[in-house]
Each structure stands twice: as C-alpha cells, then as structure tokens.
Amino acid sequence: MKISEQLKKHRKVKQISQEGLAEVVHVSRQTVSNWETGRSYPDLQSLLLLSDYFEVSLDELVRGDVSMMKKTVEIRKMNILAGVMVGGFVLMIATLPLVRSFGWLGAIAPAVSWIIAMAAAIAVERMKKKYDVKTYMEILNFMKDEEMTPAQKAAEKKKLKQQRILLPIGAAVLTGILAYIVLTLF
Structure with missing residues (x-):
C-alpha cells in the first residue's frame, strides 16, 4: 500500500481533517493534501510525527513506498x-x-x-x-x-x-x- 493511501486510511480512522493533521505535523493543509495525492512525500521528521500520532510503526506507515x-x-x-x-x-x-x-x-x-x-x-x-x-x-x-x-x-x-x-x-x-x-x- 502506498504512503498516500496509508495516510488517508489512518487519518479517517482517527477522524481528523487534513487541516487538523497538518497542525499535528506542523505543515500546511496543502502539504498533507500533496502527501495524500502522491504529489510529494513526507520528510523523515514528518513521518516520525505521523507514526507517533497514528500509533503505528514507521515501517508499517511507509512499507509500500520504499x-x-x-x-x-x-x-x-x-x-x-x-x-x-x-x-x-x-x-x-x-x-x-x-x-x-x-x-x-x-x-x-x-x-x-x-x-x-x-x-x-x-x-x-x-x-x-x-x-x-x-x-x-x-x-x-x-x-x-x-x-x-x-x-x-x-x-x-x-x-x-x-x-x-x-x-x-x-x-x-x-x-x-x-x-x-x-x-x-x-
């Protein structure tokens, strides 16, 4: 599974908007949108924050996109x-x-x-x-x-x-x- 799909899935499970997730990760809503559409990838710091927030391992979060x-x-x-x-x-x-x-x-x-x-x-x-x-x-x-x-x-x-x-x-x-x-x- 691609990271864009992983992010969408985990965000919906947590019932948080793109804007809310952007605040958690300290990026813009547009950046989260770009991640979810596959136009760009989160940097390592953002991946770590996302992994902590979604309570999943970093490996599980990025497995399909390596x-x-x-x-x-x-x-x-x-x-x-x-x-x-x-x-x-x-x-x-x-x-x-x-x-x-x-x-x-x-x-x-x-x-x-x-x-x-x-x-x-x-x-x-x-x-x-x-x-x-x-x-x-x-x-x-x-x-x-x-x-x-x-x-x-x-x-x-x-x-x-x-x-x-x-x-x-x-x-x-x-x-x-x-x-x-x-x-x-x-």
Missing part, C-alpha cells in the same frame, strides 16, 4: 549523471584549443573532461541495465513511472535492432571527425 522512493532517487541520480556526461563532453570540446596552445600539457583538461563524461556514461549504462531500459522511449517511461504498451515495446525493439547497426557507424564517424580536429590543431 521501492517507489528508491526509484525516485534513482531517477534523480540518472538525471544528474546525464548532465555530468553532457557537461563533460561539452567541456572536452571547449578545451580542445588548449592542445594547440600548450601541446601535450594542454591535452590534460580535455582528457580529464572526457574521463569524467565517460565515468558518468558508464554509471548511466549500469542504471539502464539494472532497470532493463534500453531505448530512449523506455528511459522516458521509466522516468515518468509508466509502462509501455505492447505496440510501443515492439516499435522500440525494432528501433533497437537498427541502432545496433547505426551506432557503431556513427561512433566511428564521430571519432574520425574528432581525430581530424585534434590532428589539425598540432
């Missing part, structure tokens, strides 16, 4: 890692002119940026593997906590086959372009 909270944390982590990855690649490209100015010593900044971007990319790939998401559409649905329809799954499977052919070709072309740029800087 996996949801873990997934929310994973989604945030994936977003941060994606930002680091893109930022690292942009920084790498932006610092490539340093190679021309400072020679091999100038290659340190682009190399470090590349290493950071690749570490973030590897972390994202591990998360994708953990949650069995392979395509962009699957990632979007994962982040929205939605299931894909069978038709969407079939379409994504077809795209994945095409990507397995096109991605190595694209990577080779991009590597060639970057190698050409670096070689012309020397």
Whole structure:
C-alpha cells in the first residue's frame, strides 16, 4: 500500500481533517493534501510525527513506498549523471584549443573532461541495465513511472535492432571527425 493511501486510511480512522493533521505535523493543509495525492512525500521528521500520532510503526506507515522512493532517487541520480556526461563532453570540446596552445600539457583538461563524461556514461549504462531500459522511449517511461504498451515495446525493439547497426557507424564517424580536429590543431 502506498504512503498516500496509508495516510488517508489512518487519518479517517482517527477522524481528523487534513487541516487538523497538518497542525499535528506542523505543515500546511496543502502539504498533507500533496502527501495524500502522491504529489510529494513526507520528510523523515514528518513521518516520525505521523507514526507517533497514528500509533503505528514507521515501517508499517511507509512499507509500500520504499521501492517507489528508491526509484525516485534513482531517477534523480540518472538525471544528474546525464548532465555530468553532457557537461563533460561539452567541456572536452571547449578545451580542445588548449592542445594547440600548450601541446601535450594542454591535452590534460580535455582528457580529464572526457574521463569524467565517460565515468558518468558508464554509471548511466549500469542504471539502464539494472532497470532493463534500453531505448530512449523506455528511459522516458521509466522516468515518468509508466509502462509501455505492447505496440510501443515492439516499435522500440525494432528501433533497437537498427541502432545496433547505426551506432557503431556513427561512433566511428564521430571519432574520425574528432581525430581530424585534434590532428589539425598540432
């Protein structure tokens, strides 16, 4: 059972309004409403107060939402890692002119940026593997906590086959372009 449902159930058993519960927990009525509709989650202090007020264990209060909270944390982590990855690649490209100015010593900044971007990319790939998401559409649905329809799954499977052919070709072309740029800087 989700925490939103738990809160509604326990509040009705205690016969207290959202406003009354808000006073007990020292939050606004809107905050309690957001908890009960699943738009947000109570913080730890609020959970402890709710647990005491409803006379139930903290474990019983949040039992159904632990996996949801873990997934929310994973989604945030994936977003941060994606930002680091893109930022690292942009920084790498932006610092490539340093190679021309400072020679091999100038290659340190682009190399470090590349290493950071690749570490973030590897972390994202591990998360994708953990949650069995392979395509962009699957990632979007994962982040929205939605299931894909069978038709969407079939379409994504077809795209994945095409990507397995096109991605190595694209990577080779991009590597060639970057190698050409670096070689012309020397």
